[in-house]
Amino acid sequence: MIDISHRDTVQPFTSMKHFPKIDLHRHLEGSVEPETLLTIASKWGGKLPAYELEALRPHIQMTPEQRGFTVFLSKFSVFRGLYTCREAIEYAVCCAVQAAAADNVKYLELRYSPSHFAAQGRFCERDVAHWIHVAMQRTALSCGIIVVPLLTISRDYGFELASSTVDMALSMPDDYFMGLDIAGNELENPADPFAVLFEKFRARGRGLSIHAGEVSSHAHVRQAVVQFGARRIGHGISAAKDPNLMCLLRDRDVLLEICLTSNVHTEAVPCIREHPVCDLARNGVACCLNTDDPAISAITLSHEYELAVAELGCSEAFLHEMNRVALRHAFHPDQAWLQKKIGHYWQ
Template sequence: MDKVQEPFFLPAPGVLNMVFGKPTRAMTHEELHARMKQFPKVDLHRHLEGCISPETLLYIAKTFGGALPSYELDQLKPLIQAPHDTPGFYNFLEKFKVFRGFYPNREAIEHVAHTAVKEAAEDNVKYLELRYSPSHFAGGGKFPERDVTEWIHQAIQRAAAEFDIIVTPILTISRDYGLELAAATVDLAIELPTGYFYGLDIAGNEIQNSARPFADLFARAKDAGLNLTIHAGEARGAYNVREAVSEFNADRIGHGVRAIEDPEVMELLKEKDVMLEVCLTSNVHTGIVPAVKNHPIQKLIENGVAVSLNTDDPAISDICLSDEYVLAVTELGFSDADLKALNLSALKHSFAPDREALIREIGGCWNHF
């Protein structure tokens, strides 16, 4: 007879101040993972640059060309995946080095975009906001950014139709590539017909490069109808979250978890209904929190701040969104009802061109959970 397995978790009731339902019955880790995979999910914060697994990278190098520091999977993994390294913001950013200037041709870039969408759909992500920097894939001018954008756009649309997932693309500019390049990319996004980008994101090194020089660009993007999300309050404190909301009119904040350090900033987020795009494992890998169980997400919710659960860079962190849901349940005591509420709130804060239509289309996905 099979040995009876010990219950894997029993979430403490009342951990959150939003107690929507009963805790899920005790399950084994495998059962819980299977259930979280089955759970329909929304991801508002995922970088295309961080979606390329070591296996995909090797496949691209072997099929389309492109120089890698190693062609052995075991040697490649620690160079591009965070779990192999000491947690830290700089160590995490280092993982993107191998990808810069790598992409050899159009086919390779299309393969990256198509695979990212396919893998999200396979994880039962129903709605994905996929952000990318055309400058990253253009490889220092090897390809025109307009062409790169067109290739990625088409590959995303193709994969979305093929795998039954709704994808909203967001443009990422980097604080690290300078204002001139960022301005040219934003101008390109504004010139493009509707459908290419529904939002603007700024990423990169928050410690060394302030978002302030980009303020005019944020304003220009908003005037042109793009939503705005700003990476802030991750490597630096609550001040950057306040600045992003009060001065740059951010609609959402990438991470923003250090808002927890300042009650006034949490109040501001609540008042303006600005959602924090939380990414649990990424925050551990960047050294923002020592472990998922120490994550302030529950306290943010208790303070009335809107939050969503996202992946950030699934391949760099070696995770999928289902893994993050498992952690939310086992480490933080979230129930199915909590997760459902986060997903519905994510849809309400989405950058989809017609939010109401999106909610009508997939809002019912969670009815039987």
């Protein structure tokens, strides 16, 4: 039995950069730092609301006093206007992968929506997927990190666009998109109409990770698991309110991709200390720590580990366990190879 946390004892601050980490829930769109955006704008053009670093930050990052799901989602609009050429997209990918490697992330699943990067330049999504794949794998190789791309479709832009994106993704080589994610505003746009797309992806042996139960009811988490067959849930923290659902998640070995700071920013939880990750783990629910949108939340994965230790009292044994669990739920197609390659970090 792992000692998950000892919340009542004050933890000394420990930098977690040295700790090898896995991130299964990170959006490429929200991983582009303000410095990268300024470089892109100066080299290749594109519209920004400000061209000086400190003036740009509040447009794309949550400020200390800002909270709310719609505020958080609104930050993404600035990014879309910027990708006017292939080089700009490749540069954004390269910087995002380098930042993860520099933070000692050993395995990263980086999800993205080709539509997001294709919009401004009116590019073909197939071309965008190819550019991103090449830049991602080239950078990963040079930085010594394993990066696996996942496809994100958005609930907010309708079924037609999502459907054509899924068809494009499934026509590409297998390693271009090893899993499917649905993101966007789960309060206004339920996942039901997209069920047929989940099924298409699943039928091809790819993974499903559905954003559910972040700011919405635990019923959405149940639906993602029972109706859509998701092996992993983005956030899913409202499951902590339903003991029966926690049993279901435990019995089906469903992983919750936990993102502490993002959950505070979207007001899914009032503060880190009230985050239910330790309660979920005590109830046998598989959990791992992730960043979600590091550039928008102005965080690194090391920072999230530091919060887990300082605010939730998470033990080092629990941090190791979360990485072992994450590795077991990775969408990488060769689990045996992956275990052999990086499993030793958390033994």
